[in-house]
Amino acid sequence: MGGDYAPLEAVKGASLAAKALKGVELVLFGSMSEVLRVCESEGIDSKLFTFVDTPDVIEMAEHPVKALLSKPNSSIAQGFLQLAKGNIGAFLSAGNTGAMLVGSIQYLKLVDGCDRPCLTAAIPRANMNPGLLLDVGANSDCKPEHLEKFALLGNLLYSMMYKVDSPKVGLLNIGEESEKGNLLTKATHQLLSQTQGINFVGNVEGRDIFADIADVVVCDGFSGNVIIKVCEGMYYRLVKRGVQDDYLDRFNFKHYGGSLILGVNAPVVVGHGITKAETFLKMIELAQDAVETQLTSKIQKAMSHFNAEQSLITS
Secondary structure, three states, X not given: OOOOOOOHHHHHHHHHHHHHOOOOOXXXXXXXXXXXXXXXXXXXXXXXXXXXXXXXOXXXXXXXXXXXXXXXXXXXXXXXXXXXXXXXXXXXXXXXXHHHHHHHHHHHOEOOOOOOOEEEEEEOOOOOOOEEEEOOOOOOOOOHHHHHXXXXXXXXXXXXXXXXXXXXXXXXXXXXXXOOOOHHHHHHHHHXXXXXXXXXXXXEOHHHOOOOOXXXXXXXXXXXXXXXXXXXXXXXXXXXXXXXXXXXXXOOHHHOOOEEEEOEOOOEEEOOOXXXXXXXXXXXXHXXXXXXOOHHHHHHHHHHHHHHHHHHHHO
């Protein structure tokens, strides 16, 4: 029931996924009467899905914590509840991002050793594989150890998505030199230079995130969100001016689906509010990949190993 075109585009996207993906059971959380009405008007076979009727709706502008507390029978609250119980393998929505973040922590809990969840975004690059940027909005203020954990999470996700054994991990900064930056980036650079299990290539300037210098670029959520909003703005401005280009088209978010919330104990995908059917299909494919590659289990193991190493260092 979340998103600007709910529930129409979500149902249409689920229908596309039901036909395209084998062995995936799709559970729709929402107003069953509205969903069945969409199925009838669009000629979609409702037998493709399992339904969980949720009468409450968390609106896009509602306060996340208050909404989850006051609307336990919303699609977001019930989706997280079923995910936490293990009744579904992954949960996705184009609804209230704040509610998705709060719900993921409240119902699923953070992976042991992760202090914060983070959001990811694909960044078009000169080669065919996109880069990965994180965090892009979950954490406006960060500490160096948060960015270190984001680097570990991004490393695992990139390996899963693009089958790269040792992705290049960079730190977003205002200069290449290690002494450049603010207190956060200087301290983070020192940490990442000593972090085991990642291929840290140093600082990456803003102009280089579209190059092949780093596969994974780590930053605080404030900076990351500004970057993706600038990219979105540039894309829509140029398209409105009639510019047509294959590389420019790769900045259209519909090609990438949603963002995984990393650092919680089950796969969660958040979509853009203006997500339509084809992008919902991409979101479902991303969720399926996370489940089939056992991404959460790998993150849990990696964080456990990291925590053990840190204990040895401090002792």
